[in-house]
Amino acid sequence: MKAYTDNGPTVGLFSSFVPRELLFALGCVPVRVFPTATKPTLAEMYLPRNFCALTRNLLASFLEEERPRIQAVIFTDDDDSSRRLRDVWAEYVPVPIWGYLEVPRTNDSLAIRRFASLLADLSREIESHTGNKLTVGHLRSAIAVYNEQRHLLESLKASWLRGNLPTLLYRNLRRLALTEHPQRANEALQHQVNAMSASMPSEVQVNKATDAGTRLLLIAELATPTSVVRQIESTGARVVTEVSDLDELSVAQQVPEKGETLEDLLASLAEAHLTKPPAPRTRAIRRRLDYLAQLARDRGAHAVICAYSKFCDLPLAEYPLLQAEMERVGIPVLLLELEDEVLSGQHRTRIEAFLEMIRHK
Numbered sequence: 001m002k003a004y005t006d007n008g009p010t011v012g013l014f015s016s017f018v019p020r021e022l023l024f025a026l027g028c029v030p031v032r033v034f035p036t037a038t039k040p041t042l043a044e045m046y047l048p049r050n051f052c053a054l055t056r057n058l059l060a061s062f063l064e065e066e067r068p069r070i071q072a073v074i075f076t077d078d079d080d081s082s083r084r085l086r087d088v089w090a091e092y093v094p095v096p097i098w099g100y101l102e103v104p105r106t107n108d109s110l111a112i113r114r115f116a117s118l119l120a121d122l123s124r125e126i127e128s129h130t131g132n133k134l135t136v137g138h139l140r141s142a143i144a145v146y147n148e149q150r151h152l153l154e155s156l157k158a159s160w161l162r163g164n165l166p167t168l169l170y171r172n173l174r175r176l177a178l179t180e181h182p183q184r185a186n187e188a189l190q191h192q193v194n195a196m197s198a199s200m201p202s203e204v205q206v207n208k209a210t211d212a213g214t215r216l217l218l219i220a221e222l223a224t225p226t227s228v229v230r231q232i233e234s235t236g237a238r239v240v241t242e243v244s245d246l247d248e249l250s251v252a253q254q255v256p257e258k259g260e261t262l263e264d265l266l267a268s269l270a271e272a273h274l275t276k277p278p279a280p281r282t283r284a285i286r287r288r289l290d291y292l293a294q295l296a297r298d299r300g301a302h303a304v305i306c307a308y309s310k311f312c313d314l315p316l317a318e319y320p321l322l323q324a325e326m327e328r329v330g331i332p333v334l335l336l337e338l339e340d341e342v343l344s345g346q347h348r349t350r351i352e353a354f355l356e357m358i359r360h361k
Contacts, residue, residue, distance in 0.1 A: 009071040009130065012095070014058070014085075015078050016245040016279075017103045019269040021255070022123055023074075024182060025142035027132040031070065032178035032245070034222065037061040038340060046088045052081040053339045054221055054309035059085060062093050072098040072129065074122070078281050079314050099125045105283040107274040115270035116263065123266075139265045140257050145182050147254045152189040153177060154252060159196050161299075167229060167239050174246050175223070213238050214358050217301040217331075219292070219322075220244040221315060224307045227343035228336065228351070232305070235355050240299040243277070243292065251276045280314040288318075289325045296331055303332050303358050305351070310337040332358065 008027040013020070016032075023030040037043075040056035042063040047056050062068055073095055075086040090097060099122045104111035123134045153174065160170040173192060177185045214237040218224045223246035229239060241248060255272045259265045278288040296304065304326050308315045316337075323333045334354040336347055 010069060011098060012070040012073040014073070014082060015076040015101075015103070016250055016276075017076055017078070017273050018074055018101055019119065019273055020182070021139065021142040021146050021269060022119060022134075022266075023126065024145065025138040026123065026126050026134055027130050028072075028126065029181050031180070032222075033058060033061075033070070033073070034175070034179065035061045035341075037064055038342065040340070046092060047084065050311050051084070052309055052312045054312060055081040055085050057309075057340055059088060059093070062089075062095065068095050070095060072096050074099040074101060076101045076103050078103070081313070096129075098129050103281075104274060105281070107271075107282075107284075112267065112271045112274055115274055116266040119266045119270060120262070134262060136260070136262055136265065139262060140259075143255050143257050143265065143268070145186065147257070149177055149182055149186050149189065150252055150254060152186060152193055155193050156189065156196075157247075161240065164196060167233060168226065171223070171226070171229065171242075171246065178246070178250075214302050214355055215240045215300050217292075217296050217299065217304045218242040218244070219304060219306045219308075219315075220246075221309060221312060222246065225338060225341045225343065227341060228305070228307050228338075228347075231343055231348055231351050232355070235352065237355050240301055241295055243295065245279075248295070249277055249279055280318045285318065285321060289321060292322065293325060293329055293331075296326070296329075301331060303334070303354070305334045305336065305354070307336045307338060310339050 008029055011023055011028045011030050012033040013030055014033055018030070020030040035054065035057035037057050037060035040053065040060045043056040043059040047059065073089070075082060075097060077083060077100070086097065086100065101122050102118055104115050127133060156165060156170060156173055159165040160167065173189060176188060216232060216237055216239050218228070218239055218241070220242065221244060223244050224242055232239060243249060251272050253272060256268045259268065277291055278284045280288070282288065306315070306319060306322070308319070319335060326333045334350065336350070338347070
């Protein structure tokens with residue numbers, strides 16, 4: 001069963017905890033919102049300069065747009081900055097808010113049941129805006145579409161980790177999956193998978209060595225700025241993982257499509273989103289530190305670069321613990337506090353010096 005329409009309203013999301021399957025099953029095209037403003041100047045009329053730089057850039061992006069690409073947005077209670085953005089948005093941005101989703105901070109069975117109930121509430125609110133009804137068939141079909149996308153992205157990630165797909169192209173494909181109609185995105189991802197398969201006829205090519213040079217684990221909130229990735233890889237270093245909503249913090253495991261009722265399917269979505277790799281917002285610092293340390297070991301990372309937005313409270317509050325944990329296992333860490341997508345000369349110098357130090361250890 002297909003979704004209600006291939007051209008439904010485009011709904012912007014600010015968090016990876018909102019199941020895109022739910023919106024797609026209700027006839028919407030869910031897209032993750034990325035900032036387009038180069039400077040948060042316009043947002044400073046509404047948010048102080050010492051407020052989360054990512055949040056200010058997101059607000060400035062919509063204040064600059066004469067005709068926003070999205071027709072509605074959904075907010076979550078991720079942190080204080082997202083709650084404040086919602087307050088400002090409701091007054092000054094001409095894009096309606098179609099929902100506010102509370103997300104539990106834990107992932108036990110009680111939290112999963114609670115989150116499934118909250119997803120049911122959100123679906124009813126979206127139904128009131130679209131006029132569409134959430135059904136078992138539509139939700140199961142939407143889950144299948146996104147499971148196909150996860151499968152394709154995992155295949156592309158494997159190619160990237162083998163060194164057969166450039167980092168910037170892989171990141172562009174990840175972003176495409178988050179920002180375009182899912183079925184059209186899947187067609188583009190499948191095309192890339194097919195092209196990769198056609199260009200690698202021999203086992204030798206598939207398994208070529210990729211461990212030369214410094215291997216880096218990147219940590220960010222929404223995504224590491226492209227300028228940072230370019231600077232890193234221009235020195236001969238290699239990004240081997242990115243822990244951000246763009247990649248590792250998205251739901252990667254297949255969501256079970258089984259179940260005879262909406263409650264069954266909503267429970268599957270709730271569990272998948274609450275048990276995905278932990279973000280700073282969750283009350284699971286030990287689980288997050290263990291996850292990051294294990295990921296660094298699995299990918300053979302020599303060092304970590306944290307590319308955080310300036311004044312972003314949750315990751316910056318976590319950083320001292322993260323730094324201590326990584327250095328305990330012999331992995332040095334560099335912190336970059338960034339205002340926008342543009343990498344300053346000072347940041348470039350710090351990256352170069354850090355990588356030079358790693359090479360000479």
